[in-house]
Amino acid sequence: MTGARLLIDFAGSDPVAGLLAAQIGADGTLQTVTASHTFGPQDTVWFCSQNGFFDAVDRCQSTGATVNVIVRRAAKSPARHHPLQYDLLKTLVAKVSGFSLRLFALGEAAATEIRASGLECEPLVSPQGGGAQTFGRAEFNASQSRFRLLSENRDSVLDFDAINWARLARDYRLSAVQEDPPDLIDIAEFANRLPAKQPADRSDFLFVTPNGVGLGHLTRQLAIAKELQNASPDPDQVKIAFWCFSRAATIIQRAGYSVFLRHNADHLGADTPPWQQWETQAFAHHLRHSRPTAVIADGSRIEPFIVDAMKQPGCHHARLFWIRRGMWRADADDRSLADVRFCDRVLIPGDLASAADPGATARSNPHPAGLSSLVTTAPVVLSKPDDRLTRRAARRALGIGIGRGKTCLVSLGGEAFARTSIIHDKLIEAARKARVRLIWAQSPMAARPSVDNDNEERVSLYPVTPYLAAFDGVVAATGYNTFHELMLQCTCPVLFVPTTNERLDDQAARARFASEQGWAEILEHETGEEEEAKLDAFFQQLRQSQPVSRPALRRDGAIEMATEILNATTARGTS
Template identity: 50%
Template sequence: MAEPQRVPHRLFALPDDPMAGLLGAWLDLQGGVVPGDMGSAVQDGDWFATQSLFLAAVPRLAGVSGVLNVVLRRPNMREQSDAPVLALEVQILARAAALLPAVMVKWWAASEVAAAAFAAQGMDVRVLPTSHREDAPVWQARLGADGRFALERGPQGGALAQEAVNWARLARDYRLVAQDGIGADRQDMADLANRLPVVPASADLLFITPNGVGLGHLTRQLAVARALCQQLPAPPRITFWSFSQAAVIAQAAGFDVILRHTAEALGADPQVWTAHETAALAQQIRHDRPAAVITDGNRIERFVSDALRQPGCHHPRLIWIRRGMWRADAETGGLADVRYCDEVLIPGDLAQAADKGATARPNAFDTGLSRETVTAPVVLHATEPPKKRRAARRALGLRRGPACLVSLGGEAFARTAILHDKLVHAARATGVRLVWAQSPLAARGWTDVQEERHISRYPISPWLAAFDGVISACGYNSFHELMLLYDGPVLLVPTTNERLDDQAARAGHALTQGWASVLDHETGEAEDARLRAFLAGLAKPAVQKRPRIEACGATQMAERITACLSSAPKESPAP
């Protein structure tokens, strides 16, 4: 038998009003909720999160018939001042309702105390009904006069601005306490929040992939997504909300993809774009009700945090995969975004000892809801087994003689064309065949020289045995793929043109550990001699010293995500 179709209720609320999230969570139990546009026509069954919005809409209600629902809010004043203010407000509301003979207005309140206050002025007020919550949170979130929640979580605590989070999301894990003197309305909202049942989300997971310089964000997310599919009893439906031009890779891996475009790509006004993207993501969250939103980047994009505050978007956990090894001059404001997250997962870096950036120091910002976990390095393993050397060379069409894979990230370098020419000359002088790795992001190869060999494989790891050496950029994924999955000679070419990643520090650490050689291409110092020396050594390559790590970072992240989701209720209480 088919499930009854959910008919969402339309809710009119102010953007930063915490009642929007709370009322949205309650209406979600009654069939769903969608936000109302302040300029749109009012319809039968609509809800207003405050009486002021209802009064503002009265001129647009001519000809409307049916039922309208209005939540009555007590003013944030001292209690001895409430009665005269309420008396005047009740008179205004009564006159407004009298102007609408075809409309039945149902008055609601968030708490018994609020309902009693308006009933004392002669109004027929209902209390928003909720189920009894048996799994009352142990931790408390105390709202102070400064408008910030003080989060009490065992020995660990934090602080969070009241407008930073959907209160219904906060109430899953915390009992909200509005301290004395904070105002009647906030006390009423805290009372409603504590009575809301926690309804489980779906098993879906939503990955948000930014449009980075390379494939780093997408690669880590794919590794974690695969680990989740292997770990969970029932593989979840995973969707990628992707700004990456390489989103087709996620689709080829069997995941759903929703392709998005940045404001820059569209030539759009950033503020207009953010509002549009917020609305689109919120609609997706309300429709799919994912258990978690998982993002990878140097910050939580504003449209993500804004979407999770929207009515009906309180279900997902927010999980941030945030790489370390930031450059010392990198902008650190994004670290404040930990306050929005349930979990911050940091993929370990083999060069962590050389990390001098902001992420290596204690975070100066409030941790908010988040817990932080550092895992082993995350590497995307191919679904196919590694190729034996002879089979890999045959498949790639490589003849006898030393062959070197060149993977420099293309446009990440300011002097790519110069390095290309030097590599070609050094290879000819040493008799080494160069094979250029072409990124899935590249529209074409580096050059138009017909005799050059290009390959496009993702990931490249199953084919590494075909090569006697590798010359590579030193981004997180390339570095760890080579250090953990390849035992041949490696020449690292770090770029300082990347905005955030400290590739120079990572390469320098590998050099001091004896894992790889390094070419400082940005300065061009002794390039020709170093290139020839490295390529000449490939005639008789030796097995290189490499770090050995048994733990799998992607698996560890999947375990943390699963643990984060396990606190959700297993059954939905009846509304």
């Protein structure tokens, strides 16, 4: 015997399963039916077609379960085989025993046809049902298995199997014509009568954090999470959690957020396909139980497990936001830009160096937009001007003393790709000659410039920005977050050492732009330039203690992104 469960047959990409879960108000008890499922007397089982029921009828016998079957009309015209299916179903109805069986149709026209064959059948949705607000029309193109999405500001296409149709019906009225196959006409009628979504008691946001090269993804998400809480009149009604693959998950915990710590296939030494299947089921289970209003992913693509999980029954509630920064390397693979079709919004954090962007994100996306709209905000930074400490307070907090000459912070990025050893000795020698004290930043994912060197002073910093006043200069890599924290909130001399072998981010283009604007110096140590002379000149500039003029932080990208997320998630749609 099994406990009480709500089971929905989910055969491949059949959209009815997702629509059905939205119609019957499926909650955390929902599971999808597999061939290995056994049923018990407390189970309510829904089969989304007579074919699914035919395959499982033997497993239903003598279980005491409540079995509901949606009888479907022909998926193609003319309907040659359905009279035979109706006859077979009549035979089975007469012979079933040991479980309760009811037959439903997706709409009134389908119910009338099925009853004419001699089967007792009722429409699943009454003519008085429905009421979901829609903002456009989704026209069927049955021959190409895709929708044409039309609204006041959109004319795009979306493949039938791209998303859960309950997500689509939240914003679009499905539009079928008489020439469409009967089953598509029935599905459109069913989708357009889904119940309207009721206001939620609280706002739940789930951030998906990849295991990136550094802390960029995590930092942007923390900045946005903070602003989502700040924007709420009642922070207790905002629940924020992180589905986190990052090795720096403790930073999220220290910020006060719940963390679901995950491991990718590489972490586990697992083959990717079975790991992908496992992670999809785990994520779908979480979506059904927690029912977040938004899933917010930051990365160069939308991970397949997110897409696959959100297609499953009961996983339609959340809107999907993709935080996708620009400045991709010109030679980077741009196929993942097609992932826009899965999203409600693509949020682009502004980049001060966007004029020098050589990559695919600076051009028009050749892939259909699907549901998504693209929004570019101001740069996103975690630390605000009010977070900055005075020089005395910063030095005291770091334990580096007061009045001990000129100091320079060295922060050269995540350990996976930094090559600090290439310039390590030259950097130390140039600082020694200039009588500048080096302080090496050791973040949770930073590389050490050398191994077991007790003569180096190290401080553990995250975030760095509040402590910048402690230093007279900074030598840093040119990742998105470091670049913008320094250029927007630092007035001391900065020397950028871009990591040119990083997988996607064009740090070199960003650093060159800053150099051209007079905001910073650049040392392209992997190009073979005269490093000693460049380092000597930088440390002489540092000793002069002249402030450097840089852009002012007039707009806050984290606030703008939080506003976009809140506006989209408060729009009324299907439940």
